[in-house]
Amino acid sequence: MFDGLPLLSLAIWVPIAAGVLVLLTGRDSSPGFSRWLALVGALAGFLVTLPLYTGFNATQSGMQFEEFSSWIPAFNINYHLGVDGISVLLILLTSFTTVLVVIAGWQVIQKKVAQYMASFLILSGVMIGVFAALDAMLFYVFWEAQLIPMFIIIGVWGGPNRVYATIKFFLYTLLGSLLMLISFIYMYHLAGSFEISDFQNLPLGMTAQILIFISFFLAFAVKLPMWPVHTWLPDAHVEAPTGGSVVLAAIMLKMGGYGFIRLAMPIAPDAAHALSGVMIFLSLMAIIYISFVALVQTDMKKLIAYSSIAHMGFVTLGLFIFNLLGFEGAVLQMISHGFVSAALFLCIGVMYDRLHSRLIADYGGIANSMPIFAAFFMLFAMANAGLPGTSAFTGEFTVILATMQANFWYAVLAATTLITGAAYTLWMYKRVVFGEVVNKAVATMEDLNGREILVLGLLAVAVLGMGLYPFPLTHVIQVSSHNLLARILQSKLH
């Protein structure tokens, strides 16, 4: 039915076009129009990504829905798009999250509504571009382009300390990716094109691989973020508006993991093996060290930000133990964290909208005034603690099982998340939600409105659906993961 339509181009450009339209037609006097237009744009953007899943042939290896046209012939740079099972899921996650963010910002954002909505729509298209690009230069352009809307989102609608946070965010990620560009140019000279698949097939010596891997590592480790280049994330989250945090946590962090999967590991497989010890060490540091740091946070957003870093540790851990179970577990963990972290940041947003505080100490006993909210928050808190039946379990469970196949003690260290994850999440939940009402402000907090129930309800369905029946997801990523892993396991040295 959708044969012949450039679905990936639509997935990228529909939200961007909608964003531009919102920007052009937006008037401060009529924010309602901008909101509705943005919602239509976000829904349209979501709808055009659906055929990517329904039309995806899960048994076929190689890229699907490919589009190819020349862009800058002088350097053999092409507008080349295509997806495998892994990128399809990440694209769907992106377009889904965009719809949520637009709805979630409906009443909360009163200042520069059109610009706010437009930023997210444009950001959505650009991020889909990152997941769909098969040309390294195109990838790089999208990769850097996404910084701009996010920079604006935090810088304009952010908190009081937003300037420090935005600059830290921008410099960290920009510096990280500059070396990646150099690697691309180096490989272009060897391969004669910027095709990622050509890079993957490029025979590279060990020294070149190590250098290339390190350059990628800096870009992706910052993005993910991995310990110890993670400190920009808590600052960025604290200052970002709710929508910004949601997109940052749910999607932008995933690009780090995606970069390892698509670029770093297949291009430099021997380096990935040689450095796997370091990568596993850093992953376990994230899982253990960061969990203890999360435990003592007094700011809820910081707590969830640290928790995100710890959960991302499972992504790199799963990838760098080099077995299929771990590889797919890492992908599942990325998808799941998209739902769970989005939901938790939205929950904090709901409370912040009412009380204008993110500090745990300002809350207590909100179950009394907001029972429906408390129920949703409980579900997502439990998901964050990796409870079976929620999406987070599928990722963490598989990665821990996979790690056990590689090394008993790694698994022991990784499994501490069962205790620490529950400790920091549920301790926060206890202090915020349970107990007597601590002050008058909490007593007057109103329970969720219909719009908030809709947003959290959609995420609840996603979290439970993926937890109870992850088969449709593993089915889609099966062949792609198998192929990618086979490539990674094959040495480029002779």
Added chain:
Amino acid sequence: MIDMQNLYLLVPLAPMAGAILAGFLGRLIGRTGSHLVTILGVAISLAGSLFILNSVLHGHTFNGTVYQWMQIGSLKLQVGFLIDPLSAMMMVVVTFVSLMVHIYTIGYMADDPGYQRFFSYISLFTFSMLMLVMSNNFMQLFFGWEAVGLVSYLLIGFWYTKQSAIYANLKAFLVNRVGDFGFLLGIGLVLSTFHSLDYGQVFGQAQSMAAQTVSLIPGDPWNVMSVICILLFVGAMGKSAQFPLHVWLPDSMEGPTPISALIHAATMVTAGIFMVARMSPLFELSQTARSVVLVIGGITALFMGFLGVIQFDIKRVIAYSTLSQLGYMTVALGASAYPVAIFHLMTHAFFKALLFLAAGSVIIAMHHEQDMRKMGGLRKYMPVTYWTFVIGSLALCGIPPFAGFFSKDTIIEAVSLSTTPGAGFAYFAVLSGVFVTALYTFRMLFMTFHGKGRMDHHTQEHLHESPWVVTLPLVMLAIPSFFAGFVFIQPMLFGHFFGNSIYVAPSNNVLAVMGSHFDGIGGFIWEGVTALPFWIAIAGIATAWYLYIVNTALPAVIQKKSGWIYTILDHKYGFDEFNDWFFAGGARRLGKALWQYGDVSVIDDFFVNGTARVVSLGSRIMRLVQSGYIYHYAFAMIIGVFALISWFVHN
């Protein structure tokens, strides 16, 4: 056969449906509607379970997949059911006790604003527990395992404004997570050893893997089966509250009494016992693991019993009693007497649920007073509660012909016959435990129901028997507390009830030895009353009678004289203090240190902002060079030319 499979599905899904209806539509269908749908769901589930048990006894077992949960490579993870005598029996026990508790709750929670929520939770619990016992694979077992933990958390903290309750539920969840940590690692090791999480495949290969080793510390190979079994048992220690992970169970009494009966006595806490029995093909291959099980069980059985003797809160006495009884079951597992453990699990489910619900009935009558020092003489006012409580107490103390006598006596005998290292200690522990059990049980009975009333005048005036929704479950539970022992002992322990669902290696088969000289119920009782444990129990009861009926001033004197022993018991051996200081406090201190020194000082201040400072310092220095005076630049050029020439000349 298609019909049977639908029935298997119906058993867990009926309470699930009840939970969803009461949970989401609670306000719409009202209080009556909520308890009707949930009771209906559990009743359907009980009827289905009974039907299934009957068909299982006629040889119709089942092992199959419901749906494919996930597939990664060749690893298929499924949701599926294993219906055999062990699971069918557990299903009946769970749904029966659950139904009784549902009915009881109508009375107990009558005035509570969270009425619908409570019914929703206990039905959700029933669903989770059924998924746990019906599972045919480790993944689903873990799902049920954590799901019952979740509901336990929700129910301990049911009164969420009460500080002690929300402290207790967090503690319970975290301590259980420590157990689950080991459990998950055990499952992981099962997968990496057997390449499957399906019971059938794992158990089928178990014998061939018996000698396989895993090198945890380089150069020091461990038997893989021992490691697996000990890790799995760590999970059981959490869920079944075995020393030293027992600390959460007494605090869980902060929850409403019906769930203390259902979750924290009869069903959930026995999940660990059930799990080890289910894993008998693995545990039979590791004597090391069974020794650990024996010793841990023995410690729990005896030392937790001591704590019951000094408690004044009626629910806490029963809670410590539960710990101690779980220790008995664990000892039975360690002695390879798995059927006995399950048998005691069943009889205990009946009489302990009965004791809890009867205590709840007392608590209602006392206007939510739980301190036994303010009770006494309730016998006159609450005859049904009293007599059912007596039946429960006699069963707990192991007085023939009540149910507990048969299960407890066989545990003691089984462990005396066991040759597994640690059996000697465990035998001593369970034998001494009999005296302690009788002492605390009858101390509780006498303090509550006998003697003079110590309550205030107002309470005394309003004392009356509880309504029928409360007393009916008591009577319904009293019946099996009386007869379950002598009716079921023969088929369950010495017959072929469990069939292939439990495996015992011939060299460990203590039950077969006992079965060879088992000569009917009458003979068993006769042997019982002429043996040591019975007289120890009688001595315990007599001691309780002397201390709490005859010479009531004496306990206070003993307490004063016993000095440090009393202090240790009063602090529950200091576990709570230690855990609070070392684990909870230690984690917070470590977190603060890592955050302040690691993240803030080293990474952010030194590296990140330090880099920024270096860059800005560098630019300030560079700015000095750009003075704008031609002669400065000319001078620099001359210096440069001079340096270059020197370099060329030098080479």
